[in-house]
Amino acid sequence: MTVVYPVVFTPMEEGGYLAYVPDLKINTQGEDLAQAILMARDAIGVIGLDIEDDGDPFPIPSKSVPHQENEIVSLVDVDLAAYRRSVEKKTVRRNVTLPGWLDSAAKDAGINVSAVLQAALKQQLGIQ
Known part of the structure; x- marks a missing residue:
């Protein structure tokens, strides 16, 4: 509106x-x-x-x-x-499916999967 x-x-x-x-x-x-x-x-x-x-x-x-x-x-x-x-800055919870080995590798490397997903979505959508 x-x-x-x-x-x-x-x-x-x-x-x-x-x-x-x-x-x-x-x-x-x-x-x-x-x-x-x-x-x-x-x-x-x-x-x-x-x-x-x-x-x-x-x-x-x-x-x-x-x-x-x-x-x-x-x-x-x-x-x-x-x-x-x-x-609106509220975050929402989304369930994401990924292979177990990839989840383990991300944990071992100390990678924040949510942050990587957000960055990838922003890049894909052309959002800064």
Whole structure:
């Protein structure tokens, strides 16, 4: 599910931008506009996962938001499924079948089979 909310970016005196998401009542900030957009996306993602996990309805995005002349209003989208995958660090248990002699050789060599499997899967999938 992708959510899209308007975000108000306010230049700060000390530099950078404050990012306010009125529909979710959250603030964040960045050292420049690009980072403020990334931080807004992250904040929306965090709140979005909480809303999704609680089974609550998402607030309807505003069509317009009040803002000052020096502020920038932009829509920021978040693919919640992709965001969840990027932040979920939970490991899962998988049973793997391999020949006994190979398991013994790995143990004798002090090789962590799970680490080797993870590295091989990442390489196969082109994941860094």
